Amino acid sequence: MGRQPADIGMHISEVDTPALILDLDRFEANLAHLQDLTRASGVRLRPHAKTHKSSRIARLQMEAGAVGVCCQKVSEAEAMVDGGVTDVFVSNEVVGPRKLRRLAALAGRCRLAVAVDALDNVVELAAAVAEAGTQLDVLVERDVGSARCGVRDSAAALALAQAIAAHDQLHFRGLHAYYGGAQHIHDYRERRAAIMGAAEQVRETVEVLEHAGLPVEIVTGAGTGSFPFEIETGLYNEIQAGSYLFMDRSYAAIEDREGRKTSEFAQSLFILATVMSRPEPDLAVVDAGLKAFSTDSGLPLVSDDEAMVLKRISDEHATISLPSGSSLALGQKIRLTPGHCDPTINMHEWYVCIRNDVVVDLWAIDARGAFF
Numbered sequence: 136m137g138r139q140p141a142d143i144g145m146h147i148s149e150v151d152t153p154a155l156i157l158d159l160d161r162f163e164a165n166l167a168h169l170q171d172l173t174r175a176s177g178v179r180l181r182p183h184a185k186t187h188k189s190s191r192i193a194r195l196q197m198e199a200g201a202v203g204v205c206c207q208k209v210s211e212a213e214a215m216v217d218g219g220v221t222d223v224f225v226s227n228e229v230v231g232p233r234k235l236r237r238l239a240a241l242a243g244r245c246r247l248a249v250a251v252d253a254l255d256n257v258v259e260l261a262a263a264v265a266e267a268g269t270q271l272d273v274l275v276e277r278d279v280g281s282a283r284c285g286v287r288d289s290a291a292a293l294a295l296a297q298a299i300a301a302h303d304q305l306h307f308r309g310l311h312a313y314y315g316g317a318q319h320i321h322d323y324r325e326r327r328a329a330i331m332g333a334a335e336q337v338r339e340t341v342e343v344l345e346h347a348g349l350p351v352e353i354v355t356g357a358g359t360g361s362f363p364f365e366i367e368t369g370l371y372n373e374i375q376a377g378s379y380l381f382m383d384r385s386y387a388a389i390e391d392r393e394g395r396k397t398s399e400f401a402q403s404l405f406i407l408a409t410v411m412s413r414p415e416p417d418l419a420v421v422d423a424g425l426k427a428f429s430t431d432s433g434l435p436l437v438s439d440d441e442a443m444v445l446k447r448i449s450d451e452h453a454t455i456s457l458p459s460g461s462s463l464a465l466g467q468k469i470r471l472t473p474g475h476c477d478p479t480i481n482m483h484e485w486y487v488c489i490r491n492d493v494v495v496d497l498w499a500i501d502a503r504g505a506f507f
């Protein structure tokens with residue numbers, strides 16, 4: 136972490152590239168906006184830290200009122216706790232003795248919860264916390280449409296909740312029901328219908344569990360594309376959105392109730408790149424490629440001038456076609472809007488924080504690479 140792409144006080148034009156730029160005014164507005172919305176709706180906010188990978192940002196979220204954060208991996212959770220975070224939900228299954236030993240040990244350093252979807256995993260978890268002498272909250276993951284992890288029906292959820300409740304050091308707390316596949320459905324009504332369908336499944340499972348005498352204190356899920364609908368169900372009491380802080384090109388493509396591609400959250404995250412070659416009049420090559428941004432959700436957009444279009448990318452280059460007569464010069468810097476924020480952030484070590492085009496801070500992405 137010794138090398139940094141910028142110094143505090145620099146103008147953005149002096150920042151070394153490629154760099155991950157965070158517009159702090161927009162970032163702070165996004166952070167406050169979701170906190171205000173959830174507070175007004177009476178639901179808790181537990182933002183997903185897999186997006187930002189920064190214990191500093193997690194602490195800012197908690198200072199604003201978040202109850203804790205979600206993590207996807209044990210090492211990510213360890214990085215958050217090392218950075219001072221006191222309450223983490225690993226919203227994912229943790230399997231295998233080495234990971235479980237680390238998880239059980241971490242439970243001695245913070246309030247910790249984990250998701251499960253298999254009886255064998257409950258047995259493994261119980262053994263790990265027994266050996267470590269710690270306590271762990273456990274949520275049953277209910278699949279609600281993604282067809283990934285998660286039990287597929289209420290009977291399986293009940294069997295798991297009973298198995299959890301049978302162990303002194305495991306505490307059944309509720310259901311984790313995140314519908315990732317619904318987040319980027321472009322059409323507003325279809326997106327809403329997907330979450331309403333998910334909520335029906337969750338409602339049935341809650342009834343089965345409570346009928347069996349197992350109180351469901353927490354129903355958690357939701358992302359940036361769907362959280363208003365989870366709130367609307369009246370069933371979810373914890374919201375896990377992550378991308379709302381930064382936004383990206385794929386979230387910019389989803390529609391609001393009126394069919395407009397506008398969002399209540401502002402694009403705050405950019406890749407800064409430098410023109411390193413102008414080999415043809417209508418072509419520029421910049422110094423940011425596959426190692427500076429992810430392309431799983433499409434190529435970045437040139438935020439400063441949408442008439443410039445990324446055409447080809449390789450490890451360290453992006454080739455951009457320019458409108459004819461473009462005066463874009465060698466050494467000039469341009470900002471790109473990433474296609475997908477989470478995997479893009481995971482490639483960088485620093486957020487270069489700017490206000491009014493001046494670098495005001497550098498924040499370490501301390502859980503970068505912590506995906507094990």
Ligand SMILES: *Cc1c(COP(=O)(O)O)cnc(C)c1O
Binds near residue numbers: 186226
């Ligand atoms: C990624 C993720 C989120 C957050 O989704 P965004 O689209 O980034 O808001 C929430 N919950 C889980 C389980 C996730 O994996």
